[in-house]
Amino acid sequence: xxxxxxxxxxxxxxxxxxxxxxxxxxxxxxxxxxxxxxxxxxxxxxxxxxxxxxxxxxxxxxxxxxxxxxxxxxxxxxxxxxxxxxxxxxxxxxxxxxxxxxxxxxxxxxxxxxxxxxxxxxxxxxxxxxxxxxxxxxxxxxxxxxxxxxxxxxxxxxxxxxxxxxxxxxxxxxxxxxxxxxxxxxxxxxxxxxxxxxxxxxxxxxxxxxxxxxxxxxxxxxxxxxxxxxxxxxxxxxxxxxxxxxxxxxxxxxxxxxxxxxxxxxxxxxxxxxxxxxxxxxxxxxxxxxxxxxx
Numbered sequence: 001x002x003x004x005x006x007x008x009x010x011x012x013x014x015x016x017x018x019x020x021x022x023x024x025x026x027x028x029x030x031x032x033x034x035x036x037x038x039x040x041x042x043x044x045x046x047x048x049x050x051x052x053x054x055x056x057x058x059x060x061x062x063x064x065x066x067x068x069x070x071x072x073x074x075x076x077x078x079x080x081x082x083x084x085x086x087x088x089x090x091x092x093x094x095x096x097x098x099x100x101x102x103x104x105x106x107x108x109x110x111x112x113x114x115x116x117x118x119x120x121x122x123x124x125x126x127x128x129x130x131x132x133x134x135x136x137x138x139x140x141x142x143x144x145x146x147x148x149x150x151x152x153x154x155x156x157x158x159x160x161x162x163x164x165x166x167x168x169x170x171x172x173x174x175x176x177x178x179x180x181x182x183x184x185x186x187x188x189x190x191x192x193x194x195x196x197x198x199x200x201x202x203x204x205x206x207x208x209x210x211x212x213x214x215x216x217x218x219x220x221x222x223x224x225x226x227x228x229x230x231x232x233x234x235x236x237x238x239x240x241x242x243x244x245x246x247x248x249x250x251x252x253x254x255x256x257x258x259x260x261x262x263x264x265x266x267x268x269x270x271x272x273x274x275x276x277x278x279x280x281x282x283x284x285x286x287x288x289x290x291x292x293x294x295x
Contacts, residue, residue: 002028005036005083007057009045021045021059023083039085042075047100052107055079056088056129064096064116072098074112074123076131088130094137095119100157100207105164109187113169118153120169120180124187135187142174145201146223150175159208159217166192166236170205172222177205177238195237199228207259212266216289220246220260220271227260227271227282229289242290246271246280 004026010018020040026033044062051058061073071092077085095117102111103125110131112121118140124132140153154173160166160182167189169178177197180189199205204223210216215232225246230238247255255275262269262284269282269291282291 004028007048007050007085009048009059011044011046011062012040013043013063021048021057021077021085023085025083036083037085039077039087041087042090045075047098049101049103049110050079051103051125051129052105053129056125057085058101058103058110058131060093060098060101060112061090062097062099062115066092070096070117072096072114074098074101074110074121074131076129078129091123091131091134093117093119093121094134095121095139102158102160102167104160104167104182104184105162106184108184109182111158111167111169111189113155113158115154115156115172118155118171118173120155120158120178120189122167122187122189132187136189138180138189138191140169140171140174140178142171142176144173144175144204146204149173149204149223150202156205156222157207159210161232161236162210166195168197168208168217168238170208170219172204172206175199175201175203175205177208177219179236192236195235197230197238197240200224200243203228206257209260209262209269211262211284211289212264214266214287214289216241218260218262218269218291220257222257225255225257225273225276227257227269227280227291229291231289241288244282244291244293246273247276247278251276 023036045059095114097116099115122136144150179192203221206222281295
């Protein structure tokens with residue numbers, strides 16, 4: 001296979017304006033990228049995720065109000081053979097500014113996190129891949145030390161444990177990783193606060209990524225430019241192993257972190273810096289999961 005299809009979300013209502021969700025094809029041999037189509041009609045489809053079947057794509061609409069309510073939405077698009085997208089259903093998220101969505105490992109539940117609203121929503125995924133009605137809405141309450149960014153809860157992303165039994169939600173505003181048990185039959189989230197994790201003050205946990213082979217979770221902290229490494233215990237609690245800076249200690253400018261990924265072979269962690277304008281690269285120690293900066 002030499003051609004790969006991929007999708008790009010955009011902000012449509014903040015310059016420079018995107019047009020919606022773009023579908024592209026990459027030729028692996030030549031490196032050429034061809035635009036296939038564009039799906040408009042959804043405001044600020046800033047975060048996308050594919051169903052495990054690859055036949056449905058889910059997108060947030062990162063807005064603060066719709067239909068007279070203080071909420072954004074999440075949509076399900078069917079993916080055509082030609083890469084075209086058709087919106088099948090749109091569901092309100094119950095809170096403002098949904099910025100992230102995650103599908104559980106077996107593709108039956110979707111979780112949306114509302115950044116501005118500081119809340120979490122869950123939905124059943126129907127057998128064909130479309131979204132059912134809102135099943136859970138949970139409002140976070142709390143704050144932390146940064147008076148500009150942490151005066152209230154800001155749920156930023158979620159990630160499921162490997163077996164899908166637990167959903168962890170990184171709340172930037174609370175400096176907390178909030179844990180929920182998943183009731184898969186009803187697509188409901190149930191508080192598991194006994195395994196909540198408090199981060200260090202002012203961290204601002206944003207995105208998370210698992211090591212592919214080890215019981216290790218990496219969390220990138222937006223506000224203080226660090227990556228925290230956690231050991232995932234059998235009781236689903238998270239134990240801090242280390243915290244590492246993503247930028248040089250002598251960098252004089254302002255920086256915030258955004259995304260984090262682990263290479264498929266489990267050898268490297270990549271974290272993005274906004275301000276330093278770089279991708280931080282870390283090598284993973286075999287067995288322990290401890291990371292060392294290499295670039």
